[in-house]
Amino acid sequence: MGIGAMEASSPAAFDDGGTSTTIEDLPADVLALVLRRLDGASLAAVGCASSGLHGLATDPDTWRALCLAMWPSVLDLLPCLGRVDHRALFADAFPFPCSSPSPSSPTSPPQQPLPARLVSAVDLRHAGVSILSRVVETDAASDWFLGAPFRVDALVQEGFTSPTAASAISPADVELSWVLLDPATGRALNASSRRAVAVDRKWLTGDTVARFAVVLGGEGGVALDAAVTCDQRYGHIREVSLRVEDADGAGVSGRDGLAAVAAAMAAPRRRGCRGDGVARERYEDFVRGKRTRKEWKARREGFLELCCSGVGAAAFLGFLVMLTFR
Template identity: 55%
Template sequence: MPAASTTTVEDLPADVLACALRRLDGPSLAAASCATSGLRALAADPGTWRALCVAQWPSLETTTTQQHNILLDSPQRLFADAFPFPSIPSSTTDHHAAAAALPDLPLPCELISAVDVYHKGGSASAPLFSRVLETSTSSSWFLASPFCVDAVGSKDPVRAVASFSPAELELSWIVADPRSGRAVNVSSRRAVAVDRHWYTGETLVRYAVVLGGYKFEATVTCSEEAGYLREVSLTVEDADGAAVSGEGSLRLLAAAMAGPRKLGGGDQEKEAGEAKRRYEEFVRSKRGRKESKARREVLVDLCCSAVSAVAVLSFIASVVLR
């Protein structure tokens, strides 16, 4: 009796398999490449990964020739760097000690940012805003000043749509180092907080990634009635809420680019919940540090007042008893 033949997916023609792989998302394509050597060879096609990256981040379509070569020269590596959340665990509550423990890596001389803002549908729908910008980081002014990168300035607002819900906005902010070819996404993608500006009444939508005791926060300032994105900026804060300098931020970015990525990427709901939890922990810790500092200052003031009162009373007593 002849042995029963078995048919596997690899028995399909290569062009059919390649067409099927091009329909997968990034995590699924990476998983398929680990199945067999044949699928690995088909899944390694740069054209497939390039199309996937452009579909995930439409801003990559707006790059110049030089930026395109930097960002999409190795699209599979770009996706592996930029899609999962970075991970720089902090083993200490002292953020100064955490900064000192970062690896001594070369600082980027230039940063390329690919910024995409979506509404509700994520990359499946047309983005409200996409832009690629270059930031020179070698000047002494940049290194000493608080880190801030503006994708949209207040003097050049972007018209989005007639009306939208700020809480439903999603943001991707990829930062790449042209020299090392590494990249990292420093946005939580979904909002971790939505606030109102106390003076202008505009809505501030915040996206944050906490790395090594520091917070990378991208803020979208929008006027939902007029349908404008007035500001889109990226800043870095330490555990006390103080702005981090350009040099300190570059050290954090270099460590995040070279460091590990969180496993199990692809579950958007889980990742959004984890990013929001870490942000809320950071905010609570910052509030606790401020309250502790305020209590210490009150105690110091009381001690100074008591010493001053004792000195005055001693002086009066010495005068009276003379």
């Protein structure tokens, strides 16, 4: 049942012989079962229709079931967070972050405090079947993490195959959800696209890397590069990781990566669509920007080398002239 049907039935969609019956006349338990069949966006919209529907649409058990259906790893968040507001979690983690000014922009919002601890809820599916679901805790306050390149690994073993898939794992059939949470503030962030935005083949190793990247900020921003590395020779997954890449393609330090994540957690979320196509378009723009900057740097370095060569040749000729006319 979609949101259009719910809106059509409220407040008076049933008319039998001049007697109007509203959807709220249905038993509360029946309405609760109906609402549990809605997606998150529709459920939130139904809650705005009336005070009665608002009470049913904000039921914690309904939102918990919705979050568990989308992110099975949420079940393991309680030991890490102590308490989970599933409705707030969905509002933060389901939409993609909106474009926000880069940290160096004069119109940037005030810098947010860096999280001292990050919790990652990682769910990996192949052909619609869950093959990995786990929670990863990261000490983000350590000097080692702040000084090293930002990186979080979600695998505890070297590699694994799908226990249910009949064939080898194919990167094209893989879906990844990586949600970052700050236990101190309770804010969350969708750090991966649901479908791969790019698939790269490493010819030397035979690995295929499916990238589920989310770009933060406008021009000169950073990309949250969630990647799944598949070994095509043996048909298993070797690595599931998250790193932060800057506009030049270089890895970002833990401190700068945390600053970008904290700013994105506090920023608004994209509304009106799932945003899978938007995530791919923004990543393609990000890659084109990297390529343009590399070409510009190569031209600049070539020009500098030419100038240096010219200066060197002129100095050498001047030296020969001086020796000739002594």
